[in-house]
Amino acid sequence: MQYESFAFIYDKLMDNVDYGMWINYIENIIKRENVIVKNILELACGTGNLTIPLAQKGYDIVGIDISEEMLDVAKQKCLEEEIDVVFLNQDMRELDFEIYDLDCVLCACDGFNYILEEEELKNIFENVYKLLKEEGIFIFDISSYFKMSNILSNNTFGENREDIAYIWQNYFDEEENIVEMDLAFFIRNGKYFEKFEETHYQRAYNNEEILDILKHTGFNNIKVYKDFTFLQADEESERVFFVCKK
Ligand SMILES: C[S@@+](CC[C@H](N)C(=O)[O-])C[C@H]1O[C@@H](n2cnc3c(N)ncnc32)[C@H](O)[C@@H]1O
Missing domain, CATH: 2.20.25.110 (S-adenosyl-L-methionine-dependent methyltransferases)
Structure with a gap:
């Protein structure tokens, strides 16, 4: 099983990850794309390391994760920080979300690498597309094939x-x-x-595979950035960010 007992030490082992920088990067993407983002659906939100600070910044955010234990940690942190965030325990392959016209859907820190079948990824992208408003923005990263x-x-x-x-x-x-x-x-x-x-x-996905699925789903204006920059991802990028619009 994945993210069961690990959930309770996940944050300790991720203490070298600069989530503040990650949030800045996401907000810079949003600015560059010229979209007004008030609400966000975050897939594979884990212990809320991005969800909670984004909520504190005023975004109306819902976090979804398959691991009850990861969400337990996230909820405990919300209690301590005295912040109200809705977390849903769901498998994003069977997304059950009925609020449409979303401004932004986010999936950070290689959540989609856990999707092992291309068909499943296609299905997720189609659901994300349906949930977004026109010009709504989809931001995610993967650990690269490299x-x-x-x-x-x-x-x-x-x-x-x-x-x-x-x-x-x-x-x-x-x-x-x-x-x-x-x-x-x-x-x-x-x-x-x-x-x-x-x-x-x-699963290791090539950038081209992901691009094909995004285009096939109907997304446009697709950017593929390398490692927290605004440079085009190349062969040796380790974390690849995809940014696209409905
Ligand atoms: C590397 S962690 C990232 C967590 C968080 N996004 C972060 O930045 O710290 C990957 C997360 O993906 C979640 N996950 C994996 N497969 C999933 C699925 N099918 N549906 C929803 N969440 C999933 C795991 O439970 C875990 O919380």
């Missing part, structure tokens, strides 16, 4: 902190373009460490 096949691929990563350690072993299936990620976590509990494991599967 990153998945060259950096993550058949590699092992790990960290050994005072209270948490993990081993992250990856296996890349070149035929299916899927990386199996075997994660073992060790959490300090007094004198000893408790171990738990999760296996995640992420």
Whole structure:
């Protein structure tokens, strides 16, 4: 299973990610695209690392995630921050959302790499298209094919902190373009460490594959940016941002 016990240490292990910079980047995209964004639907919102600050900035935002545990953490953070955000526990492959004419749909930090079938991705994009207003904006990023096949691929990563350690072993299936990620976590509990494991599967998509699906769905004005810049993504970009309009 994915993002069960991991949910409760996710934020600690992501403490090297600059979510403030991420929010600035998203707001700069919105400015450049010249759209008025008041409401946002965020897919695969996780523990609300973007959802909550965006809500604090005044956006009317709803976060959707398949993991109840990730949403539990997000809701707890909202309680602590005294902010009201609607979170829905849904699989974005079976999106059940009936508020239309949205200004913006967002999916950040490689949520779509968890969608393993191209047909499923097509279906999600079609639903997003239906939900957006005319000229509404769709912003998402993926871990690039380059990153998945060259950096993550058949590699092992790990960290050994005072209270948490993990081993992250990856296996890349070149035929299916899927990386199996075997994660073992060790959490300090007094004198000893408790171990738990999760296996995640992420698909490597080429930019062209994604572009074809977006165009086929009807999106236009599509931009493909590299790594938090406004430069066209290239062969060696690791995080690729797609920005398009209905
Ligand atoms: C890497 S985390 C990113 C979380 C958050 N966007 C962030 O920036 O921290 C990926 C998230 O995708 C969610 N996810 C994976 N498959 C999903 C699906 N089919 N529907 C909804 N959420 C999904 C996971 O539960 C997890 O919270």
